[in-house]
Structures are given as C-alpha cells and as structure tokens.
Amino acid sequence: MGPRTDIELVEQANTELYEAVERGDHEALSALWLDGQVSVVHPGWPVLRGRGEVLRSYALIMANTEYIQFFLTDVEIDVMGDTALVTCTENILSGGPAEDDGSVGPLIGQLVVATNVFRRTEEGWRVWSHHGSPVLTDGEDDGDDDGPAGPGEVAGGV
Amino acid sequence: MGPRTDIELVEQANTELYEAVERGDHEALSALWLDGQVSVVHPGWPVLRGRGEVLRSYALIMANTEYIQFFLTDVEIDVMGDTALVTCTENILSGGPAEDDGSVGPLIGQLVVATNVFRRTEEGWRVWSHHGSPVLTDGEDDGDDDGPAGPGEVAGGV
Numbered sequence: 001m002g003p004r005t006d007i008e009l010v011e012q013a014n015t016e017l018y019e020a021v022e023r024g025d026h027e028a029l030s031a032l033w034l035d036g037q038v039s040v041v042h043p044g045w046p047v048l049r050g051r052g053e054v055l056r057s058y059a060l061i062m063a064n065t066e067y068i069q070f071f072l073t074d075v076e077i078d079v080m081g082d083t084a085l086v087t088c089t090e091n092i093l094s095g096g097p098a099e100d101d102g103s104v105g106p107l108i109g110q111l112v113v114a115t116n117v118f119r120r121t122e123e124g125w126r127v128w129s130h131h132g133s134p135v136l137t138d139g140e141d142d143g144d145d146d147g148p149a150g151p152g153e154v155a156g157g158v
Numbered sequence: 159m160g161p162r163t164d165i166e167l168v169e170q171a172n173t174e175l176y177e178a179v180e181r182g183d184h185e186a187l188s189a190l191w192l193d194g195q196v197s198v199v200h201p202g203w204p205v206l207r208g209r210g211e212v213l214r215s216y217a218l219i220m221a222n223t224e225y226i227q228f229f230l231t232d233v234e235i236d237v238m239g240d241t242a243l244v245t246c247t248e249n250i251l252s253g254g255p256a257e258d259d260g261s262v263g264p265l266i267g268q269l270v271v272a273t274n275v276f277r278r279t280e281e282g283w284r285v286w287s288h289h290g291s292p293v294l295t296d297g298e299d300d301g302d303d304d305g306p307a308g309p310g311e312v313a314g315g316v
Contacts, residue, residue, distance in 0.1 A: 037236040039245045039273065044294035047245045047271045049234055076207055078195040078286075080277060083241040085287055087197050087205040113205045115197065115289040117275055119238060128236075129243050131273040133291030136202035 007077050010084040010118055013125040014077075017116065018070040018090070024062040030055055034119055034126040041131040043112050066105065067095030082120040083128075089113050090132065111135040165235050168242040168276055171283040172235075175274070176228040176248070182220040188213055192277055192284040199289040201270050224263065225253030240278040241286075247271050248290065269293040 013032065020029040033051060040054045041047050048057050071091040078085045092110040117129040171190065178187040191209060198212045199205050206215050229249040236243045250268040275287040 036238070037234075037243075039234070039236075039243070041245075041271055041273060041289075041291060044292065045271075046293050047232065047234075047247070047273075049245065074205065076195075076197070076205075078197075080194070080286070081241070082239055083275075083277075085197070085275060087199075087207065087287075089205070113199055113203075115199060115205075115273060115275075115287055117241075117243060117273075117287075119241075128238070129245075129273055129275075131199075131289040131291065133199060133289065134202065135204050 006079045006084065006120075010077050010079060010086060010125050011075065013118055013127070014075065014086050014088070014116055015072070017127060017130070018072065021058065021062065022069055024065075026055070026059055026062065029058055032127050034121070034128050036119075036128070038127065039129045039131075041133070043110075043132045043134045065094060067093075067107070069093045084118040084120075084125060086116040086118065087114065088116070089135075111137075164237045164242065164278075168235050168237060168244060168283050169233065171276055171285070172233065172244050172246070172274055173230070175285060175288070176230065179216065179220065180227055182223075184213070184217055184220065187216055190285055192279070192286050194277075194286070196285065197287045197289075199291070201268075201290045201292045223252060225251075225265070227251045242276040242278075242283060244274040244276065245272065246274070247293075269295075 016028070017032055020032060033054060035051070037049065038051055038054050039047055039049045040057060042057060042061065048054055069092070071093070073089045073091060075086065075088040090112040092112055093107055094110065095105055095107050111134065112132045113135055114130060114132040116127060118125040119128045174186070175190055178190060191212060193209070195207065196209055196212050197205055197207050198215060200215060200219065206212050227250070229251070231247045231249060233244065233246040248270040250270060251265055252268065253263055253265050269292065270290045271293055272288060272290040274285060276283040277286045
C-alpha cells in the first residue's frame, strides 16, 4: 500500500527532495520543484528566485559535493488547503572533494534546520520554497537541551 | 485609498510584522500570527513550533533588544490561492543593551534573509511561518555582486 493521507504524501515528497540531492539526481530534483515562482535559501546564502536560479544552485552544490547524506529529524508537517508547510532538522554528513586515490575527503557533520513549503498539483506535491539555515550553538550555557540559544546571543537577530 | 490587491495586502502584513518587532509591540505581533500550527526560525536558532513557543521567543528577543530597525529590500511576493510566500532581505540595524546613561549601546548591522509564509483569513493575511537566516559572506572572491557564495563554501550545505 502506498501512502494515502496528505501528511504521508507530503512527507514522501519531502524525503524525495533530500534523496534526490543525496543521489545527485538533478532530473528527479527538477521534477520535484513547482513550475512557478519558486525560491530557495541554502544555509548562509542569499535568496535565489525562479526555477532557473534554484536548479542551477543545486547543480552547483551537487557538482561540488562528493558525498552527502541527510538524517532528517523533528519532521513536522502542517497541511492547509493546497499548501503544506514542513519543518525539519537536517543532520548532514558530507564528504569534501575526493582525495588523489578517489576516496572522499574527511566527513563533516552539519546541523541545519529547514522550512519547506509544498503545493498540491495534479502530479502530486511539489516544492514551492526551501529555506535551510545553520543552527549556531555556543556551548551549553543555557541549560536547555533543545530550546533556543540564550537571549544574549540573539539580540537584534530576528 | 487603502491597499487593494492580494500582493499589496500581503506586503502590508509583512511590513507590519517587522514594525511590530521594531516597536516591541507584543500584542500587535500576536495578532499578526495565525491561530494554528505556526513555526519560526530566528537566525541561527532551531525551529520553534506553535503559537506559545513562537510568541515567547519574540518576547525574549524584544526584551533583550534596546533598538532595532529593519530596512527591507528585495521583497518578492507570490500568492497562490490562500497562501502567500514572501522572501526578503532584512538589513537590520540594532543596538545592544543600554549604557549607564540610558543610551543604547553601539549599533550593529546584520544581513538576514527571510522566507515568510502567510495565510488568508477572514481577518486578513496572517503569518504561518517565518524563517530568517544570516547571509554569510567571505570576501569578494567570487566576482559576483549578488549571486550565491562560491561552490567551495557550500559543499554539503544544502
């Protein structure tokens, strides 16, 4: 049995988005994005708008990534009408450029949070917007395992 | 004449969101957020979910910010049905804790990009999600005024 509910279908589309990047599958990635005024923010990047810019940015990232794997946690999905809003944590393990012997470079871990917006289409749920950003940690001084950073770190950062 | 089109109404709601933070007006801010499963990501923070957590985070930020002003640029609005997706650049000028004489501390500038999602309600457009993230720059080595950072900086950061 395939997935049935909107929540399940959106979760599947969200998973497919990351799997396409993991495989470096530009064609699958293109098919997942809405045919419209899409936007993307990669961690630390400015906003990119429109299918052309969005898909070029992924091509660039995939061309410069030897290995990447996403372990998604905290996936929360809210569907209202024909729009779905997904938030999740991307626990990323990635490898740098290949070494001379063809192996990937040292693996690095990254913690990124994402807000992904999907629209219902006749072909299924498609990505309207992806916004990923680094989670900045500064030690454990706030004594709060999963809460936000302490106020001193965020003054002005809204 | 007030604003008329959806685009104008959404732009007004987006502006009001930032103005409420500038004024430290928690009541106005609360009224702008959807009564539902909202989410927020402040720059460098993890995802916060639900009106309670979202509004508490703003209260915390506003309590720890003496002065903040947003100069919005690159505001792009896309409306599909009852959902609006806004991207913009927040050029932020903020002041730290007050000095002994009551004045604000040194002003600092910050460059943040945001994806804001609004839903149409009977009371007007309301915020469903705000995701803000720092734009990281590393000099001018990519020779591209407003494009993304070069590939070397983003490997693995998707």
